[in-house]
Amino acid sequence: MDLTVVKNATCTFCGCVCDDIELHADGVRIVKTKSACSLGESWFKNHTAEHLYPDALIDGKPATVDAAVDATADYLIKANMPLVYGLSNVTCEAQRGAVALAEMVAGVIDSHTSL
Amino acid sequence: MTCTLGEVKNRADFIVYWGGNPAECHPRHFTKYTLTQKGKFVPRGRKDRTMVLVDIRETPSAKAADIFLQIKPTKDFEVLTILRALLKNQTVDRELAAETGLTLEQLQDLVDRMKSARFGVIFFGMGISMTRGKHMNSAAILTLVAELNAFTKFVAMPMRGHGNVTGADVVMRWTTGYPFGVNLCRGYPRYNPGEFSTVDLLVRGDVDAALILGADPGATMPQPAIDHLARIPTIVLDPKVTHTSRLARVHITTAVTGISATGTVYRMDEIPLPLRPALKSPYPTDEEVIRRVSKAVEKKMALSTASNGITMRA
Numbered sequence: 446m447d448l449t450v451v452k453n454a455t456c457t458f459c460g461c462v463c464d465d466i467e468l469h470a471d472g473v474r475i476v477k478t479k480s481a482c483s484l485g486e487s488w489f490k491n492h493t494a495e496h497l498y499p500d501a502l503i504d505g506k507p508a509t510v511d512a513a514v515d516a517t518a519d520y521l522i523k524a525n526m527p528l529v530y531g532l533s534n535v536t537c538e539a540q541r542g543a544v545a546l547a548e549m550v551a552g553v554i555d556s557h558t559s560l
Numbered sequence: 561m562t563c564t565l566g567e568v569k570n571r572a573d574f575i576v577y578w579g580g581n582p583a584e585c586h587p588r589h590f591t592k593y594t595l596t597q598k599g600k601f602v603p604r605g606r607k608d609r610t611m612v613l614v615d616i617r618e619t620p621s622a623k624a625a626d627i628f629l630q631i632k633p634t635k636d637f638e639v640l641t642i643l644r645a646l647l648k649n650q651t652v653d654r655e656l657a658a659e660t661g662l663t664l665e666q667l668q669d670l671v672d673r674m675k676s677a678r679f680g681v682i683f684f685g686m687g688i689s690m691t692r693g694k695h696m697n698s699a700a701i702l703t704l705v706a707e708l709n710a711f712t713k714f715v716a717m718p719m720r721g722h723g724n725v726t727g728a729d730v731v732m733r734w735t736t737g738y739p740f741g742v743n744l745c746r747g748y749p750r751y752n753p754g755e756f757s758t759v760d761l762l763v764r765g766d767v768d769a770a771l772i773l774g775a776d777p778g779a780t781m782p783q784p785a786i787d788h789l790a791r792i793p794t795i796v797l798d799p800k801v802t803h804t805s806r807l808a809r810v811h812i813t814t815a816v817t818g819i820s821a822t823g824t825v826y827r828m829d830e831i832p833l834p835l836r837p838a839l840k841s842p843y844p845t846d847e848e849v850i851r852r853v854s855k856a857v858e859k860k861m862a863l864s865t866a867s868n869g870i871t872m873r874a
Contacts, residue, residue, distance in 0.1 A: 451838045457723030457818040460828035461586050461593070470838040475819070482587035492816045494839040498801050502811040510844060510852075513812045517771065518856035520793040520809065522864075524769030526745055530758045531775025532731075533722035535846040536823025536835065540724070540731040542850035543773065548744045549857055553767065556728035557721070557775060558740040559757035 448476065456481060457534065458488040527552035561705055563681070563715045564829045565592075570599035571713075574677030578614040578701065579636065580685020580719045583621040589719075590624055594683075601679070610673065614639070615687060629670065632661035634692040639667070640700035646671040647707055680714040686721070695753075720828040723817065724774070727826035762788040771853075773797040773846050774817070778804030797846050812849050815841030823847060 448469045455464040466489075467479035474493040478486045501513035508516075521527045529547040532540050533556060547554035568575070575594050582589040590596060595606055602608035613625035622628040631639050639660045645652050646668055657664040674680055682705060688697045701716055708714035720726050729739040736742045738751035741758070754760055758777070761767045762785035769792055778786055779802065786807070794808040805811040815821040820841030824832050844852075 449838065451836050454836045454838060455818055455825060455833050457825050457835070459586050459723065460720030460726060461588055462723065462825055462827040462831075462833055463588055463592060464833045465592075468838040472839070475838055484587060489819065489838075492799065492819045492839075494820060494841055496842045498799075498813045500813055500843065502801070502805065502808075504809055505806075510812060510849070513810050514849065514852045514856050516810050517795045517812070517853050518860055520769045520795060521771065521853070522857060522860055524767070524793070526767050527769040527771065528758065528761060528767040529771045529773075530777065531773045532728035533725040533774045534817050535724065535774035536817055536821060536825060537724065537727045537731050537832070538823045539773070539817075539845070539847040539850055540728055541735065542847055542854065543771075544732060544735045544742075546771075546850055546854045546857065547742075548747075549854060549861075551745050551747065552769075553741070553743045553745070553756050553758075553761060554732065554736075555741045555756070555758045555761075556732070557725045558729055559753060560759065560780075 447471075456485040456488065458484050521546075521550045521552070524550070524552070529554045530556070532556040561702070561709065561715050562717050562829070564831055565594070565717075565827070567679075567715075568681050568717075569593050569597045571601045571679040572599075572681045573602055573608055574610050574612075574673060574680040576612045576614065576674075576680070576682040577621060577625075577719075578682055578684045579616075579687020579689075579691070580683060581615070581619040581621045582683070582685075582719065583619065583624060585685075585721070586719060589683075594681075595624065610677075612670065612673075627670075629662055629666060632659070635660040636688055636691060636697045637693040637700055640697070640704055642667055643671055643674075644700075644704050644707060647675070647704070647711075674708055674714065675711045677712055677714070680708065680712060682714075682716045683719050684716065685719040689718075717829060722774075724825040726828050726830055727824070727832075730826050730830060730832075759785050762786075765791075768792050770794045771797075772804055772808070773814075773850070776802040776804050778802060778807055797849055799843070813843045814846045814849055815843045817846070821845040821847070 451468040454466045454468045469477035475489045499507040501508045598605040612627045616633045705716040736749040741756040743750040743756040790807040795810040796805045796808045799816040818835045820839045
């Protein structure tokens with residue numbers, strides 16, 4: 446399979462967010478990185494497009510994303526004070542959605558910064 | 561008083577790393593932004609810059625430093641306070657100074673160098689905020705830097721760890737007015753670290769459900785906090801089945817940010833950068849899952865309002 450080359454890719458492993466990385470990918474995995482440090486290289490090479498984990502788990506058992514989304518909504522609505530936490534390894538767009546969701550369910554929103 | 565890493569690259573001739581180990585934790589910080597690059601006002605690159613490392617142990621970063629100052633553990637605040645005193649030409653007791661692990665001469669030398677720099681910067685790491693004094697230490701660094709501006713241009717920047725933790729601060733700031741630990745229970749944002757910060761909420765058992773995304777608290781938080789996550793309904797969105805997933809009621813696998821999910825991420829100097837994913841994931845992105853959960857919540861809340869005539873929550 447031909448390799449696709451992505452130039453000026455952005456590495457999100459650490460706070461440096463280097464945006465000058467070159468990635469060579471074969472569709473399933475990244476086989477080569479240029480300009481990345483050792484941490485960045487293992488970050489890029491250790492994540493593949495394989496289906497390694499179940500789409501979703503409910504009480505430890507494989508489930509569909511639809512069912513998991515539904516269960517999530519129920520738990521958040523039922524709670525008096527739900528917490529939305531983390532937000533470090535997600536995009537700003539997801540963070541923005543998470544803030545809106547926290548407001549909708551009248552909860553608390555927090556990130557790694559508070560540690 | 562902060563700046564972008566581009567300004568550091570082009571201007572900084574005096575660089576202090578305090579309580580951090582960039583050589584191992586941010587490997588390209590030296591070469592891409594701070595030390596070795598040639599800049600507009602530092603044309604000879606590394607030769608035009610002085611680098612000081614302050615830490616409690618000699619890490620691999622010490623090799624890159626011109627001056628390594630090894631201080632005693634938990635003495636960061638004392639060192640910073642002495643530097644502030646020396647900056648104002650106040651007398652400092654030699655023996656009290658020695659308790660920090662540094663001599664008065666070393667401290668005076670550091671102050672002199674800071675004052676005579678053209679553009680100085682202090683990068684402070686977790687060694688500052690995770691030791692005795694916590695945010696008081698960060699505050700002491702910022703105060704020192706503010707006071708240094710009476711003599712020369714000086715800035716400070718935290719060395720942020722995880723990819724987009726800076727983005728979380730920025731997004732929460734512009735949506736709620738506060739950077740983290742924001743309580744929206746009353747329908748308007750309230751901010752009080754220590755009260756509404758996650759570890760405190762979990763250890764006290766205040767929250768009764770948790771949605772975790774882009775984090776694995778089950779691997780990093782204090783045990784009483786993890787115990788509470790296991791007690792309450794916890795939901796995890798993550799590309800992997802994590803420690804937290806194992807104690808959660810619901811786990812949803814998501815695409816990896818930057819590798820198969822696109823979007824925007826903030827660098828530690830608050831510069832937003834676009835992602836350019838190289839792979840297509842079989843899983844939905846975090847953004848998409850959050851959107852679907854929000855829609856489901858909206859629908860269910862509307863239903864319950866229609867059936868009993870009152871909203872779920874005041």
